[in-house]
Amino acid sequence: MIRCIAVDDEAYAANIIADYISKVPFLELVGKTTNPIEAINxxxxxxxxxxxxxIQMPELTGIQxxxxxxxxxxxxLTTAYPEYALEGYEHDVVDYLLKPIPFDRFFKAVHKAQTLLQAKRASPSTLAVAPGQPAAEPAPAAASAPEYMFVKGESKNKFLKVAYGDILYVEGLKNYVSLYLPGQRLVTYQSLTDLAEQLPQPPFYRVHRSYIISIDKVNMVDGNMIYINDTAIPIGETYRESFLKRIREKHTL
Known part of the structure; x- marks a missing residue:
């Protein structure tokens, strides 16, 4: 179970989140509060x-x-103000929900959280493996291969080294992208198209206008969905035929 709290200076907004939490089997509501200091405790x-x-609370802002x-x-993060999205991602938040929050969008966000928390709790040897799934064969080779790139960090002259073998998938978010690694997400200013040119193919393939995946990390392909650990990634119509052709040629999934 994932232990959750809802923090919002408006009680009705916290109540909505608490109600959503109660509807998801793997979430447990620990508490709800309008006081961020209580939440910190x-x-x-x-x-x-x-x-x-x-984000916008009188005693203490969400960013603080x-x-x-x-x-x-x-x-x-839950807010009515989209202009705070980038700053939130720079602090490695799981997701950014704009009010009013529909339940399906909430559910997608908590699945992201579940994936990150499961990876964090796993031992290093099983970090990128979903429960009940065999370890991907290419993983040991990736660990020893010195293949990597540098991505821009949150400050002007900060660059982060990222090994290709650690990347599970990439999600495009307008003018920046999120790179999902086991137990970690990195956000960098860059378009998904530019990043696609840096990533080696294979194992990386663009499967949707918003997603690039590592085929080595795929657990299952079912219809129009790709599953990497507990994350479901859609296959875009434009990319479907070429991606499925690669799957059939490899016969590894």
């Missing part, structure tokens, strides 16, 4: 895995909360 006491956090507690739990 819950996190510091180790009672929380996932925080649904409003992230600076204090961001390393101790996963955070999904």
């Amino acid at each position: 819950w996190v510091q006491e180790g009672k929380v895995d996932l925080v649904f956090l409003d 909360f992230l600076k204090i507690c961001g390393s101790k739990c996963k955070v999904i």
Whole structure:
């Protein structure tokens, strides 16, 4: 179970999140509050895995909360203001939900959180393997291969080294992209098209206008969906035929 709290200075908004949490079997509501200081205490006491956090609050903003507690739990931001999205991603939030929040969008966000938390809890030898799934054969080779790239960090002259073998999939978000690694997500200013040119093919393939996947990390392809650990990634109509052709040629999935 993922232990959750809802933090919002408007009680009705916290109640909506609490109601959504109650509908998801793998989520447990630890508490809801309009006081971010109380929420910080819950996190510091180790009672929380996932925080649904409003950004604009009078006592303490969501960004200030992230600076204090961001390393101790996963955070999904909830707000009516899209202009804070990039700043939130720079603090490694799981997702960014715009109010009013539809349940299907909420459910997608918590599945992302579940994937990240499961990977974090796993031992290093099984970090990129979904429960009940065999380890992908290419993983040992990736660990020893010195293939990598550098991606731009949150400050002007900061660059992060990322091994190709660690990348599970990439999601495009307008003018920046999220790279999903076991237990970690990196956000960088770059278009998905530009990043696709840097990634070796294979194992990386663009399968949707918003997604690039590593075929080595795929657990299953079912219809129009690709599954990497517990994450479901859609196959775009434009990319479907060429991707499925590669799958049939490889006969490895």
